[in-house]
Amino acid sequence: MVAEPLTREAFAPFGEVIEASDAAHHFTINGGNTERYHDLAKIDAGPDGRVIVSIFRGQPRALPFPVEMMERHPLGSQAFVPTSGGPYLVVVAPAGDPPGAEDLRVFLARGDQGVNYGRGVWHHPLLALDGVSDFLVIDRKGEGPNCDEVTLAETVLIDVNR
Template sequence: MIHLPETQHPQRELLPQPLSSETFAPFGEVIEASAAVHHFTINAGNTERYHDLARIEPGADGRVIISIFRGQPRALPFKVEMMERHPLASQAFVPLSGRPYLVVVAPPGKAPGVEDLQVFLARGDQGVNYATGVWHHPLLALDEVSDFLVIDRSGPGHNCDEVALEPAGVITLRG
């Protein structure tokens, strides 16, 4: 636990766990080429297709768009002071730089508190698709500038809610 002067709220230590399809299921899907997902050979045997890895939901009147986000590296320990959600659609992040990154999530619904947060350490070959309404922290690249292919929604309506966390959480890595 990190100790702060009494004038500030205490912070809660958040320890990342490895990202897996099972542990991330309440928040969306893990996007990865693994033996556990539906896959088959195509293109006369030259390509293995890892099929239908995420439910991309553009919401009513929305359309699916593809962007590249270039994330600046975050230093650890990192203070988690806010979360966001997209109430109209899903949002997928697929790393292009092959570097690990952090994923911070909380269940959909009411604004989360620090006690609701879960932190995952994603490998550089794992993407995530946040289900509609799942609270998450914006992109958390580690070590170096990293590019991500982002699949999300464009369309009418307000599709980004942000909340401040008080007290904040602090992500640390042990061992």
């Protein structure tokens, strides 16, 4: 599989793209000094959960990369916002039954784009590309198991045309 560009429209079935773009609701604040890109993701902490903020530091992955597993968070959403400026890959499949190779979509995210995976959306763990990369992560803390992992029946190799 070859990664496609990450766009709001293409990613909509899986969650939201978090970026400062003209398509987002935005307005000027702080006496005209700041543009606020407002309410970019529906952060879902689920019942009895609370929103937490963490930093994940991902090691770069070599391409082509074999996708052998996927995970999901059934009790809340999970948002990733890069802070290091480098591109990364986003591998997703619809919420529901465990995915097969035919269910996967692969996106190439720019270093100024974040993603918010909707509750229960299958996704691959962090896939930094060009170097060690930090991500601000907003997700759920609370009671109950909130990470399901599955091994794919078939390994999928992903690559990037850039």
